[in-house]
Amino acid sequence: MYAQLVKTAGTGVKSQEEMTDQEREFQDKIDRDIKIEPKDWMPDDYRATLIRQIGQHAHSEIVGQLPEGNWITRAPTLERKAILLAKVQDEAGHGLYLYCAAETLGVTRDEITEMLLDGRMKYSSIFNYPTLNWADIGAVGWLVDGAAIMNQVPLQRTSYGPYSRAMIRICKEESFHQRQGYDAIRKMAEGSPEQKKMAQDALNRLWFPSLMMFGPSDKDSVHSAQSMAWKIKINTNDELRQKFVDQTVPQIEFLGLDLPDPGIKWNEERGHYDYTDPDWSEFFNVIKGNGPCNVDRLAARNKAWDDGEWVRDGLLEHARKKAARKHAAE
Amino acid sequence: MKNEWPLWEIFIRGQHGLSHRHVGSLHAPDAEMAVKNARDVYTRRNEGVSIWVVEAKHITATAPGEKGPLFEPSESKVYRHPTFYDIPEEVGHM
Numbered sequence: 434m435y436a437q438l439v440k441t442a443g444t445g446v447k448s449q450e451e452m453t454d455q456e457r458e459f460q461d462k463i464d465r466d467i468k469i470e471p472k473d474w475m476p477d478d479y480r481a482t483l484i485r486q487i488g489q490h491a492h493s494e495i496v497g498q499l500p501e502g503n504w505i506t507r508a509p510t511l512e513r514k515a516i517l518l519a520k521v522q523d524e525a526g527h528g529l530y531l532y533c534a535a536e537t538l539g540v541t542r543d544e545i546t547e548m549l550l551d552g553r554m555k556y557s558s559i560f561n562y563p564t565l566n567w568a569d570i571g572a573v574g575w576l577v578d579g580a581a582i583m584n585q586v587p588l589q590r591t592s593y594g595p596y597s598r599a600m601i602r603i604c605k606e607e608s609f610h611q612r613q614g615y616d617a618i619r620k621m622a623e624g625s626p627e628q629k630k631m632a633q634d635a636l637n638r639l640w641f642p643s644l645m646m647f648g649p650s651d652k653d654s655v656h657s658a659q660s661m662a663w664k665i666k667i668n669t670n671d672e673l674r675q676k677f678v679d680q681t682v683p684q685i686e687f688l689g690l691d692l693p694d695p696g697i698k699w700n701e702e703r704g705h706y707d708y709t710d711p712d713w714s715e716f717f718n719v720i721k722g723n724g725p726c727n728v729d730r731l732a733a734r735n736k737a738w739d740d741g742e743w744v745r746d747g748l749l750e751h752a753r754k755k756a757a758r759k760h761a762a763e
Numbered sequence: 764m765k766n767e768w769p770l771w772e773i774f775i776r777g778q779h780g781l782s783h784r785h786v787g788s789l790h791a792p793d794a795e796m797a798v799k800n801a802r803d804v805y806t807r808r809n810e811g812v813s814i815w816v817v818e819a820k821h822i823t824a825t826a827p828g829e830k831g832p833l834f835e836p837s838e839s840k841v842y843r844h845p846t847f848y849d850i851p852e853e854v855g856h857m
C-alpha cells in the first residue's frame with residue numbers, strides 16, 4: 434500500500450445523533466455511493482485526512498521512480514531499457530494525477546511538494562530499500578507493484594471523485610508494471626544457476642518489505658474505522674496483506690523458487706496461506722527515517738527540486754513576457 | 764517557492780470521433796507547454812487524436828448548491844422521452 438499509517442483526523446466514527454445535519458447528509462451520500470466532488474461540503478477531518486492520504490500516495494509514486502530509475506542505463510537489453518523507461522514514466526504520471534487530486538482539496542502543488550522535501554509528509558517505506566541488481570528490478574515490478582495494485586483496485590470505488598478517477602487511470606496502467614516485472618524475474622529464474630540465485634536473493638530480500646507496504650494490523654483501530662466509514666479506505670491492512678500472500682505464493686512456485694518464508698503454509702481451515710508477520714520494529718525504524726536509503730531518497734528529491742528551480746522560473750518568466758508582448762501588439 | 768505554474772484542464776478527443784472529454788489537469792507555464800505536457804501525460808497509450816487545454820481559472824461552473832433548482836425541473840418532464848408514448852404494435856417500428 435502506498436499510503437501507510439495515514440493519520441485519520443477526528444475522534445472516530447460519530448453516531449447519527451452526534452452528527453450535525455450537514456454531516457448526516459454527507460455520510461448519507463457516501464453510504465449511497467454518491468461521489469463527493471471538490472466544491473461539495475465536506476467535514477474538515479475528511480478533507481485533512483484525504484490530503485494526507487493522497488499526498489502520501491503521490492509522494493510514493495514520485496520517490497518510487499528513484500530505485501528503478503537507478504537501473505535504466507544498466508538494463509540488460511535495449512528492449513528491457515525501453516520497458517523500464519516507460520514504466521518509470523508512468524509512475525511520474527501517477528504522481529501527477531494524484532497531486533492534481535490533492536490540489537482540488539485546497540492544498541497547492543508547492544505546499545505539498547515542500548512537505549515531502551522537508552520530511553513533514555511520508556512516502557511508502559518500501560522505497561527506502563535499495564535495488565542492488567537487475568533481479569531486484571524484476572522483483573520490484575512483480576511484488577511492489579503487485580502489492581500496490583491490491584490496494585489501488587478497491588480504491589477506484591473511493592468516495593472522493595477526483596481520487597477515484599485518478600485511481601481508475603492508474604489501475605489501467607498498473608497491470609503492465611506487474612507483468613513486466615514478473616516477466617523479467619522469470620527470465621532469470623529460468624536462466625543460469627547464477628541468475629536463478631539472483632532471482633531467489635531478490636525475492637528473499639524484498640518479501641518482508643513488500644508485506645510491510647500494507648502497514649501494521651489496523652483491524653481494531655478507531656481511525657481506520659472512520660476512514661472506512663468515509664470510504665477512503667476500503668479494506669483492512671490484514672485483508673489486503675492476506676490477499677497479496679495468497680496471490681503471490683503460486684506465482685513463486687511457478688518460478689521454481691523457494692518460498693522466502695518457512696512459515697508459509699496452506700491452511701485448509703481458513704482457506705488461506707499462513708505466513709510470518711514482518712518485523713514491525715524494522716518497519717517503524719524505516720518510517721522514522723533510519724532505513725537503508727531514506728537519506729539518499731530525500732536528498733535526490735531535494736536536489737532535483739533545487740536544480741530545477743531556474744527552469745521553472747525561466748519558463749514562467751518567458752511565458753509572462755510573451756503574453757505581455759502579445760498584449761502590446763493587440 | 765512562490766512561483767507556481769498555472770493549472771490547466773485537459774480535454775482529449777479519443778479515437779472514435781467523440782467529443783473532447785475532460786481527462787485531468789496539469790501545471791504548465793503557458794498554453795503551448797500545457798499541450799506538450801498533456802501529450803506526455805495523457806496520451807501515452809493511444810488515448811487521443813486531439814488535445815484542448817484551458818487554463819482552469821477561465822472555467823465557469825455551476826455551484827453545488829444550485830443543483831436542485833437547475834437540474835430537478837427536468838426530472839418531472841417524462842414526456843420528453845420517447846418511452847412516454849405508447850405506439851400500437853400494428854404501427855410498426857417508430
Ligand SMILES: [Fe+2]
Nearest residue numbers: 494523524527
Ligand atoms: Fe504507480
Ligand SMILES: [Fe+2]
Nearest residue numbers: 524578607610
Ligand atoms: Fe506501478
